[in-house]
Every structure is written in C-alpha cells, then in structure tokens.
Amino acid sequence: MKILIIGSTGTIGKSIYESLQEHHQVYGAHRNSPSYPIDITNQESIRQLFEKLPKLDAVINAAGTASWKSLYDLKEEDYYLGIKSKLMGQVNLVHIAKDYMNDHGSITLTTGILAEHYEPNAVALSLVNGAIHSFVNAASKELNRGIRLNTVAPGAISGDFPKDKKFAGYFPVEIEDVVKIYEYSLNTTNSGQILKIY
C-alpha cells in the first residue's frame, strides 16, 4: 500500500512510520519535513502535498494540538488553537484526502481518551476530541468510492506520561499496542469506528 503518515516524527507517528515502512511504501510528513512538508492547519499546504504524492491507499494523521489550561484560565482564543489545529486540521484533511485516494482507501485520524474521560487542564482537548468522534461517525457514512474513515483514540502513551500514574483515570498504554490499532484501522473493512485503546 502507499500510505501517508502525518506527524511522522512524533511519539505516535514515528512508531507507526517505523512499523509500516517494513511492508509498505510510506511517506512521512510533518511541518519541518525536508521531503514531505505539510501543515494541517493550512488547506493549501495539505493540497500541495497531495499534489506531489502518487494516489494513496491510506492516510494516517497523528498531528494536531490544543491548549492545556483549566476552565477558569481558558479564553475564547485558547479554544481556537485546538479548533484550528486538531479539529479543523483533521476535518480539512478528510475533505482534501478523499479526492487523492484510491477506491477503498483508508483514512485514520487521532483523537484520545479525553473525549470521554476527565483530566485537569484538558477541557479544550476534550472539546476537539469529542467533536472529531461525532464528525467521524457522520462523515464516514457520506464518503464514496468505498473510502473508509476511522479514528484511533489512545490513552496517554507510556513514556510521554509516567507509566505508573493514571491519566484521565487510566494507566498509560504501550506504544506498540497503539500502533497495532492503527494497523487494524488500515486493514479492517469497517468505517466510522472510534478505536479506543486505554
């Protein structure tokens, strides 16, 4: 398969990249990439990368951020960071990617445990993760040519967060197990799934 991985130098994206490159033609993209630069907050940048690549069988996004602040510290503009990056970055990616993919292609987004479990200072991330879950549920039904849309919702990754300390009520998960869920998303015929691992 020809697979684009966005966020390919990050905690999650790098491990997905390393695992998939053994058996697939993989393109690793991120803002500072010399070969495949992309900024998911900018539609033109997304489009430019797809124009440069061959038709893809799969797109995996593991990029996108939001503000870490308590409810009392969050200002409207703080919310817009996550809305512009993790939320609309991934929504715009779906809109653009669908036109550059082979029939039955697979798009996998990344959300997280905060969509449904509370962690202090993570209100803005909870907001965008929940919105993406609703988007995936609805948008997956309207994608044509058999293109599938799923999201992986990981808990905190062990290493990024202390292994023995609960995050949002759950212990961190091992990156190897998280990568397996992204691989499941690639290979399943299911669409519209929220693939939780925590």
Ligand SMILES: NC(=O)c1ccc[n+]([C@@H]2O[C@H](COP(=O)([O-])OP(=O)(O)OC[C@H]3O[C@@H](n4cnc5c(N)ncnc54)[C@H](OP(=O)(O)O)[C@@H]3O)[C@@H](O)[C@H]2O)c1
């Ligand atoms: N780490 C965790 O414990 C964890 C748990 C659950 C969910 N998540 C979610 O998973 C996603 C990835 O997290 P991570 O910890 O792997 O991130 P990370 O280690 O900070 O890496 C982010 C990756 O994305 C790229 N990137 C950042 N902003 C980008 C943009 N606007 N456009 C394109 N690429 C961009 C970065 O490279 P450049 O700087 O070169 O662009 C890097 O390759 C996030 O949405 C996060 O909320 C993470």
